[in-house]
Amino acid sequence: MTNARQQTAAISISDRRDRAITLAPAVLVLAFGFLSPLINLAIESLKEFTPGRVGSVENAATTVQNYHELANQAFANVLLTTFWIGGVAALVGQLVAFPLAYFIVRRLSPRMRTLALGFLITLVLSSVLIKTYAIELTFGSVGILRPLLLTVGLSANSREYINIVVIAGLVHSIIPVATLTLMGAMQSIDPRLLDAAQSLGAPGWKAHLSITLPLSLPALVSSTLISLTFAISAFVIPMVLGRGRVLFMSNVIYTRFSDIANYPSGAAISLVMLATALAVISVITLAHAWKSRR
Amino acid sequence: MDMTRRRFMGSAAALGIAGTMTGLARSAFAAGPELTAVEWGGDVVEAMKQIAAAQDASTFNWVLHQGGAGAILPKIKAVWPNVDFDYVAGWEGSFNSMVKEDWLETINPVDIPNLADIPEKIIIRDGKGNIKAVPRAVGGMYFGARTDIAPIAIKSIDDLLSPDLRGAICWPGPTQSMMLQIVALALHAGGSETNMEPGWKLMQDLAKSGNIGRVAVTDIDFTNSLTSSETSVGFFAEPGWAAVAKNFPVTRFTKDSNFKAFLYQSGFGVMKNRPNTRATLDFINFAISPEMSALYAKVAGEAPLNSKASTPDNLKHLAFTPEEFSSFVYVPDYNVVLEQQDAWSKRWEQDIAPLL
Structure with a gap:
């Protein structure tokens, strides 16, 4: 009995040691690469900025002014613009990626599936800047498809037109990532379930709504979260396609840090952005978990 | 000569060593x-x-x-x-x-x-x-226009508010030119870098007019916008104007009493x-x-x-x-301009960006 207990304890210690060794590299990377800059950012955000200087000066006074000055309509508008344009782009991306992933997994031959996979990976790896300028040259104010959009009543100079072009740029980058994320889930759904539903008389659309969609819901939530995170943190896409008129949080953060050298204000905005993004992602994750439990 | 794997590897190694030695030399x-x-x-x-x-x-x-x-x-x-x-x-x-x-x-x-x-x-x-x-x-920073496509002949800063210029103005972003473009508006409206309110008022009117087609956040933004005919009027530094002027007729309003040039x-x-x-x-x-x-x-x-x-x-x-210098050129107090960058940038985000 004592021997068995000792053996269990030895296994438990060995397990814990293995776990610690396995996790150590990730913990170290997170601690040095993420946590320490984050702490640094938090400290910087509480320092007073002297206009005309680069960042906070040595022994700068502690203040919450950098957070206080964010409580205004203009900042709320930038936050709102970031999340609504990013959110729309993430949802449109799922609407395109979901059927595309299904088509690739269920309708293409293995050879064509490999080709499609390679094509999607190429799209993921290709430069965002090149893709963004491709959209600009196609749909921008002097783009070749501009007349098409003008015929549906969208003025090239209107804010609506610019918003649509920014969403198009984000969707362009989201689709390959979302499709790749969803393909794994699609592959794990047993195709015989759909066959069974349809052989029992369910129309195709209903079979998909009651089998494919619920079974791929976890992947769909993950894909939406990945897409949303990408969209709200986009920098180049709103900068180039937004013609300087669409401001995302990332653009404001860049301006604060890089152009006017107000590090404390940039740090405060970064932390507010991080907290907001974490809150939105947590709400979506918790809502999904709650729905799964029901 | 047959190219065996060993021979290929040997040649590659020799080339690598030769390249490295050349670089070192x-x-x-x-x-x-x-x-x-x-x-x-x-x-x-x-x-x-x-x-x-x-x-x-x-x-x-x-x-x-x-x-x-x-x-x-x-x-x-x-x-x-x-x-x-x-x-x-x-x-x-x-x-x-x-x-x-x-x-x-x-x-x-x-x-x-x-x-x-x-x-x-x-x-x-x-x-x-x-x-x-x-x-x-x-160098200089000043107003100018691509004369071949500008919808109207620009005679003064007030013309920038003309409905004919809808979407035709490329305006520098808040981090370009230290916002001297808004100092220029302030000077036109009776202010200066130490009294910017008239400039901000005029800037708001300009943003509301819908005439700003692009806010250039880099010099390439400015050059692309004017050379692609997206816009035709703007305020920018000389290298930007010079890049446009390589291929298109450009008028710089540097010696015009209705505008101020910054050197x-x-x-x-x-x-x-x-x-x-x-x-x-x-x-x-x-x-x-x-x-x-x-x-x-x-x-x-x-x-x-x-x-x-x-x-x-x-x-x-x-x-x-x-x-000419005393008539057309304005030399701001750069220490004031520098110290105001933070406040002006925030003012842009609050008062101007929502109107664009």
Whole structure:
């Protein structure tokens, strides 16, 4: 009995040691690469900025002014613009990626599936800047498809037109990532379930709504979260396609840090952005978990 | 000859060793120290490359400004005092920041004899009167238009509000030109850099008018917008106008009493804590010599400051007689402008950006 207990304890210690060794590299990377800059950012955000200087000066006074000055309509508008344009782009991306992933997994031959996979990976790896300028040259104010959009009543100079072009740029980058994320889930759904539903008389659309969609819901939530995170943190896409008129949080953060050298204000905005993004992602994750439990 | 795997690997290894040895030999026999210089892109760095090619005392590793000249400041701050740059090209705005941070070497005129040919009053000094940067050329920031496509002939700043210019204006972003564009509006409306309210009021009217088609956040944004005919009227620095003028007719409103032009000096700031200060100073002295100043003016599109250098015909709009200077050029208090950047940038986000 004592021997068995000792053996269990030895296994438990060995397990814990293995776990610690396995996790150590990730913990170290997170601690040095993420946590320490984050702490640094938090400290910087509480320092007073002297206009005309680069960042906070040595022994700068502690203040919450950098957070206080964010409580205004203009900042709320930038936050709102970031999340609504990013959110729309993430949802449109799922609407395109979901059927595309299904088509690739269920309708293409293995050879064509490999080709499609390679094509999607190429799209993921290709430069965002090149893709963004491709959209600009196609749909921008002097783009070749501009007349098409003008015929549906969208003025090239209107804010609506610019918003649509920014969403198009984000969707362009989201689709390959979302499709790749969803393909794994699609592959794990047993195709015989759909066959069974349809052989029992369910129309195709209903079979998909009651089998494919619920079974791929976890992947769909993950894909939406990945897409949303990408969209709200986009920098180049709103900068180039937004013609300087669409401001995302990332653009404001860049301006604060890089152009006017107000590090404390940039740090405060970064932390507010991080907290907001974490809150939105947590709400979506918790809502999904709650729905799964029901 | 059959190419076996072993032979292929052997050849590849031999080529690799030969390449490495050549690289090492090139480094060992290089003419002088390698200097790391921060320059603007486009024609400016092209001009500096041509100047560097005309001497063999130093070789160069070119680093380009990304956005305005102020964007290099946080990068220096992040690594200070271990800065990687021997000199940083800048202008009054960025140099004043560097002087405040005490990053720049003090320049002894003895080390740069050609400094004697540069107008004394334009040289940037610190509070103790020490020379902190070496001017090389003069550029300008002003209103202008692509005359072949501008919907109307622009006669004054008030014309910018005309309904005919809907979407036709390319306006500099809040981090471009130190927001002198809004100082220009303020001057037109009776204010100045110390009384900006009239300028902000006019800026709001302009934003509400729908005439701003693009807010240029980089110089390439500006050039692309005007050359692609997206917009036709704007306010920008001379290198931007010069890039557009290469292919299209451009009018700069530099000698027009209805507009104010801002002149700036571009020059060299020599960084402290670098091992090659002597070589850097020698190169700068060479670069501001009369011949190299003329070459720089011709290629970069900024007028030479060296009094012995000739000004190319295409830069006559940057040459002012004393009378013209007092009528058309406005020299703001750059210390005020620098200290207001943070407040003006936030004002832009709050009052102007929502209207665009």
